[in-house]
Amino acid sequence: MKLFRKIVRSIQRRAVKFVLPNPRPGYGEYSMIYDTLNTSGKPSDYLIDLALRAAQGARQTQLPELSRRVDAASNDFTPVWPGEHYRLLAALVKILQPKRVLEIGTFRGLSALALKQFLPADGKITTFDVVRWDSVEDTSLQAQDFENGRLRQQIGDLSDPAVFESHRALIEETELLFMDGPKDGIFERKFLQQLETIHFQKPLLVVLDDIRFWNMLAIWHEIPNPKLDLTSFGHWSGTGLVELRRKSPQS
Numbered sequence: 001m002k003l004f005r006k007i008v009r010s011i012q013r014r015a016v017k018f019v020l021p022n023p024r025p026g027y028g029e030y031s032m033i034y035d036t037l038n039t040s041g042k043p044s045d046y047l048i049d050l051a052l053r054a055a056q057g058a059r060q061t062q063l064p065e066l067s068r069r070v071d072a073a074s075n076d077f078t079p080v081w082p083g084e085h086y087r088l089l090a091a092l093v094k095i096l097q098p099k100r101v102l103e104i105g106t107f108r109g110l111s112a113l114a115l116k117q118f119l120p121a122d123g124k125i126t127t128f129d130v131v132r133w134d135s136v137e138d139t140s141l142q143a144q145d146f147e148n149g150r151l152r153q154q155i156g157d158l159s160d161p162a163v164f165e166s167h168r169a170l171i172e173e174t175e176l177l178f179m180d181g182p183k184d185g186i187f188e189r190k191f192l193q194q195l196e197t198i199h200f201q202k203p204l205l206v207v208l209d210d211i212r213f214w215n216m217l218a219i220w221h222e223i224p225n226p227k228l229d230l231t232s233f234g235h236w237s238g239t240g241l242v243e244l245r246r247k248s249p250q251s
Contacts, residue, residue, distance in 0.1 A: 057091030098175035109141035212238030
């Protein structure tokens with residue numbers, strides 16, 4: 001089924017590129033722009049204030065340690081801001097000082113390292129993926145990154161209800177969640193639906209990557225919670241902030 005979806009997406013992308021050729025040089029993704037009518041999930045004062053502080057923090061933050069981790073044959077996007085999200089992620093951790101951070105999508109590990117940079121002394125990050133970090137070509141992670149236990153990887157698909165349930169306690173205590181999943185139009189919707197069942201111990205800030213991707217447009221639109229599109233100060237492909245607050249069953 002996954003292979004079939006990949007083939008369908010590939011055909012769709014080729015068809016769109018044929019009908020609407022790229023109007024300028026460079027890599028790009030197809031998207032759409034919408035008016036603000038009928039948009040659910042308006043930004044809260046909290047998100048607006050946080051976004052302003054995070055943008056200022058990202059402007060003042062440098063991550064030379066991340067640059068040193070980038071393979072010499074690869075482009076180093078970690079210093080780029082606005083346009084990339086590494087400095088923004090680090091700034092959010094600086095401001096929020098979360099004790100529990102959850103990342104979906106380890107890949108080469110640069111986002112995890114950015115999130116880890118300014119963690120409080122008792123802070124921890126758990127990064128999820130369906131493959132081990134050391135199986136990824138050109139990974140920026142090293143074995144010593146995991147030695148003190150502040151960063152750990154879990155293998156599993158959090159859109160799977162059984163996997164989600166097995167990590168419910170971890171998700172309940174999470175304060176900052178960075179979501180950089182497959183953007184296949186399925187994973188994100190399933191995970192966000194299950195996230196609505198969580199009784200958070202503290203307010204949760206969700207950072208969604210690539211919200212301007214075609215497969216993410218409807219998913220971002222459907223989120224009913226307070227949210228803010230922060231693309232101009234985040235990732236060129238879309239950065240969204242979502243505020244989730246849940247009362248415990250006893251409250």
